[in-house]
Amino acid sequence: MPRERVTYVCQSCGHQSPKWLGRCPDCHQWNSQVEERIESPLHRRENASLGTKEEPSPIEQIPTEEEGRALCGIGEFDRVLGGGLVKGSVVLTGGDPGIGKSTLLLQVLDGLSRSGLRCLYVSGEESQRQIKMRGQRLAITSPNLHVLSETSLERIIEQVKKVKPAALVVDSIQTIFTTSLPSAAGSIGQVRESTSSLISLSKKTGLCTFLIGHVTKDGAIAGPRVLEHMVDTVLYFEGERGYNFRILRAVKNRFGSTNEIGVFEMKEAGLREVTNPSEIFIAERPLQASGSVVVSSIEGTRPILVEIQALVSRSFLAIPRRTTIGVDHNRVALIVAILEKKMGLHLFNQDIFVNVAGGVHVSEPAVDLGVAVAVGSSSMDKPVDPSTILFGEVGLAGEVRAIAQAEARVKEAGKLGFKDCILPQANRQQLDHIKIPALSGVSSIADCWRILF
Ligand code: TYD
Ligand code: MG
Numbered sequence: 001m002p003r004e005r006v007t008y009v010c011q012s013c014g015h016q017s018p019k020w021l022g023r024c025p026d027c028h029q030w031n032s033q034v035e036e037r038i039e040s041p042l043h044r045r046e047n048a049s050l051g052t053k054e055e056p057s058p059i060e061q062i063p064t065e066e067e068g069r070a071l072c073g074i075g076e077f078d079r080v081l082g083g084g085l086v087k088g089s090v091v092l093t094g095g096d097p098g099i100g101k102s103t104l105l106l107q108v109l110d111g112l113s114r115s116g117l118r119c120l121y122v123s124g125e126e127s128q129r130q131i132k133m134r135g136q137r138l139a140i141t142s143p144n145l146h147v148l149s150e151t152s153l154e155r156i157i158e159q160v161k162k163v164k165p166a167a168l169v170v171d172s173i174q175t176i177f178t179t180s181l182p183s184a185a186g187s188i189g190q191v192r193e194s195t196s197s198l199i200s201l202s203k204k205t206g207l208c209t210f211l212i213g214h215v216t217k218d219g220a221i222a223g224p225r226v227l228e229h230m231v232d233t234v235l236y237f238e239g240e241r242g243y244n245f246r247i248l249r250a251v252k253n254r255f256g257s258t259n260e261i262g263v264f265e266m267k268e269a270g271l272r273e274v275t276n277p278s279e280i281f282i283a284e285r286p287l288q289a290s291g292s293v294v295v296s297s298i299e300g301t302r303p304i305l306v307e308i309q310a311l312v313s314r315s316f317l318a319i320p321r322r323t324t325i326g327v328d329h330n331r332v333a334l335i336v337a338i339l340e341k342k343m344g345l346h347l348f349n350q351d352i353f354v355n356v357a358g359g360v361h362v363s364e365p366a367v368d369l370g371v372a373v374a375v376g377s378s379s380m381d382k383p384v385d386p387s388t389i390l391f392g393e394v395g396l397a398g399e400v401r402a403i404a405q406a407e408a409r410v411k412e413a414g415k416l417g418f419k420d421c422i423l424p425q426a427n428r429q430q431l432d433h434i435k436i437p438a439l440s441g442v443s444s445i446a447d448c449w450r451i452l453f
Contacts, residue, residue: 008033011188014226036183070166070208072111076263076273077104079300080235080248082256085112085167088206089255090199092173092227094213095237100246101212102126103270104237105169106134108210113144117166120159124151124175138270151185153178153194157201167208170198173227174214188226195227228252239266240359245280246271247360260300278305278416281358287386291378294418295370296391296409297362303405303412305389307357308367310374315351326356327371328363335372335394342398342445345379366403368394369422372445373452382453389413389437390422390448398445402426413437422448 007016010033015026023030069084078084081091095101102123109119123131131147146163150156153176160168170176176194177185184190195211202209213227215236228234234252239245248262263274274280282294285307292309308327315321324332332354339345354371356362369392377384391409392400406427413421414436421437428441442448 006035006037009036009188014188014192034183034187036187036189037181070112070117071115072108073114074108074111074273075275076248077108077111080250080256080260080262081233082250082253082260085208086232086255087208088202089232090195090202090209090211090230091233091235092211092213092231093235093237094215096215099237099239100264100266100271101237102171103134103138103266104246104248104264105171105210105212106131106140107138107270109145109167109169110135110138110140110142112167113142116144118144118146118164119167119169120146120148120163120165121169121171122148122150122156122159123171124149125172137268151175151177153197157197160201160205160207165207167210168198168202169210169212171212172214173211192226192230195230199230243359245274245359257300278303278412281306281360282416285357285386288383290381290383291374293370293374293377293384294386294389295362295367296389296413297364297367298405298409299362303409304360305412305416306360306362306367308370308374309355309357310371310378311353312347312350312375312379315349317351320349321351321353323352324354326359326361327354327367331365331368332371332375334396335368336375338394338396338398338445339372339375339379343376343449345376347375347379350379364403365393366391366409368392369400369445369448373448376449376453380453384452385420387417387419387437388422388452389418389420392422392424392427392442394445400424400442400444400448407431407434410434410437410439422451 007018008020009016010024012029012032013024013027015024020033024032069086071078071084093101106121109121113119127149128147148159173191173195174186177190178193181189181193198209201207232254233250236249236251238247244266246264246266250258250260252258263277264271265274282305285292291311292307294305294307296303296305322333336347336352340347352375369390372394373384373390393403395401402424406423410421410431418437422440422442425441425443428439431439440451
């Protein structure tokens with residue numbers, strides 16, 4: 001009988017080594033390696049294929065039924081998926097504990113089952129009664145929604161074959177284990193094996209599978225970076241502690257754009273979609289206070305208005321502080337340098353804090369001008385007119401450059417009652433037909449200063 005072989009697998013990145021190492025050479029995580037028995041090559045091969053023996057065929061001869069997408073009726077969710085759920089796809093949803101992943105997916109299944117699809121919600125964390133209690137809170141009554149409390153992969157697959165659902169939720173992939181591996185539930189081997197079995201089941205039967213994944217302290221979906229490569233779509237459900245807003249973000253999507261975000265609000269009776277996030281993100285802004293401006297940022301396919309706040313105050317440190325929340329730190333440093341050089345602001349001895357209100361992150365260069373004006377406004381203690389919105393990319397020479405989708409941004413601002421809009425001159429020229437808000441084109445930060453201050 002061959003001797004049993006073991007390998008040491010890093011639980012955070014999946015790196016394998018024949019000996020135990022204190023620090024993973026791949027992801028540099030300390031104390032992350034766990035002993036796992038090596039599976040027999042035969043078993044591995046069986047699982048690696050999708051179980052169908054296919055011959056290569058010319059691409060133009062492969063039949064495609066126009067695959068309709070299933071809609072769950074929660075507009076924000078459908079949009080993040082790229083316009084509904086694709087048959088046979090596997091969606092991984094990650095997020096901090098308590099953020100509302102179970103609630104979201106129960107509501108999604110409710111929506112799907114209302115449209116007549118049979119759905120199965122499998123939880124390895126809660127009992128049927130607990131799920132029912134949550135369901136009551138969410139007013140779920142659909143007879144098409146089945147609930148199961150189970151952690152064994154084999155039994156889950158057995159039940160899926162029996163119930164034949166169109167959509168399946170596995171609430172936390174980390175709690176599921178397969179008896180084909182000796183390692184403990186939640187270890188990377190188990191998680192990878194369970195996921196690959198569920199993926200192959202989905203691809204074979206056209207079942208849509210949602211996996212819920214826990215997120216580790218440093219923000220990755222626990223253990224398996226590898227999981228992200230295996231599934232079709234990876235969604236992150238995030239939100240700041242203390243806010244009721246939740247943002248659903250696609251970080252990988254084989255069937256749609258990854259820039260899309262969906263905004264939800266956690267209420268007494270579950271998550272409610274927020275169809276006009278701009279209203280919320282700028283609702284509580286202080287009027288006539290220096291350092292606060294509203295910019296228009298494109299998230300995915302739609303413009304969202306967000307408030308950028310800056311606070312510039314005298315520093316008593318040898319190296320003044322530069323703190324940013326929600327915007328890129330390096331871009332802020334760059335803009336501060338431009339303001340010093342081109343606009344003559346004295347910022348070298350000032351602490352600068354820049355924050356995007358409402359816990360959103362904006363990563364577009366179009367918010368540059370907003371950051372510049374917010375910092376300038378706070379530094380000079382001159383407020384910006386609250387009915388003014390601005391956007392534009394700032395270059396190193398202090399020039400303001402054109403950005404994409406200017407019209408959509410301007411229209412959104414008009415809808416929300418903004419009267420003036422400062423935008424790059426190059427964009428201004430193409431928007432003569434727009435009357436509200438009043439547009440002022442600028443080609444440099446200095447131009448912008450002349451209008452505002
Ligand atoms: P949950 O979906 O259990 O989070 P996760 O699965 O990501 O761990 O959500 C738990 C939180 O949501 C909990 O703190 C209570 C809150 N909540 C509401 O505010 N309203 C509701 O209707 C529900 C079901 C939960
Ligand atoms: Mg949960």
